[in-house]
Amino acid sequence: MFRAARPDDFEQIIRLYRQLNADDPVLADGSDEAAFQQIVSSPGLHLFVLELDGVVVATTYLNVIPNLSRSASPYAVVENVVVDESRRGTGLGRQIMAGTLQAAWDAGCYKAMLMTGSRSPATHAFYRACGFSADVKTAYLARPPERATPPPSTGGAPSPAAS
Template identity: 45%
Template sequence: MAESILRIRRATGSDIPRLLDLYQHLIPGDDRPDDASASEAFARFLLYPGSAIFLGELHGVLVASCALAVVPNLTRGAKPFGIIENVVTHSDYRQHGYGRQILDAASGAAWSEGCYKVMLLTGSKEPATLNFYLRAGFEQSKTGFQKRRIPVRSEN
């Protein structure tokens, strides 16, 4: 597959069905919300100023995505921070730099919003996944904890 220029943009409501299809490459077999629930969740997400779901398209095919939530903050001079979640590249398009490009777009948007940092968590222990995040400019410098209602997904 020839390398091509990824077109990166912010998602709109009309992108939801294709985005939900792409998420199957993140969590295969994950419960897919109905259209009304997905649209409602997307609208609530956009209520947070600066937050966006970034999409990477190649010849009209949605190949990569991540979500950026910009969180107001009372430390660091009241500078917000960003949380990146749901990082996914379509399995047919991996190893071409598209995931890194989508993370760079989200990080750039966070900087434009005045965020002092962006952070993400991964449940993966796969060296390839961890090295991907390191190559994308993230450092493994904090210890993460979580409390879950939904069980952790298994490694694929």
């Protein structure tokens, strides 16, 4: 069953996210659950799940973003597409992506975008089979700078923060 995530789905979704990003730290301070609660209660943010026999086996995260261009039509960004490792290759990924894209179209989005860091040809074939095209736009990614301590002063001109 394709449906919106409910507040009690947190543990099952986190289990899938750990399959997606095994190197992510386990957060003991509850900030992940707080972010989850914020997502499920915010308009325009849609966390979807695919449930089989009471178990969440796939998830996607759809962000519907208001827009001033394109006749003020919103656009969508899809993130965190995960199918349980034991069920990959069974059509569940296409099923949850179809529901996710339909939700974007129902919200009036004029386009839906996603990015993947995967180099796997199978991943790219999957997204093409879901209706995405890699040859229409170019994506660029910026990350925040590393937070390093500033180097010690060398006795030259003072830094702007030192005035």
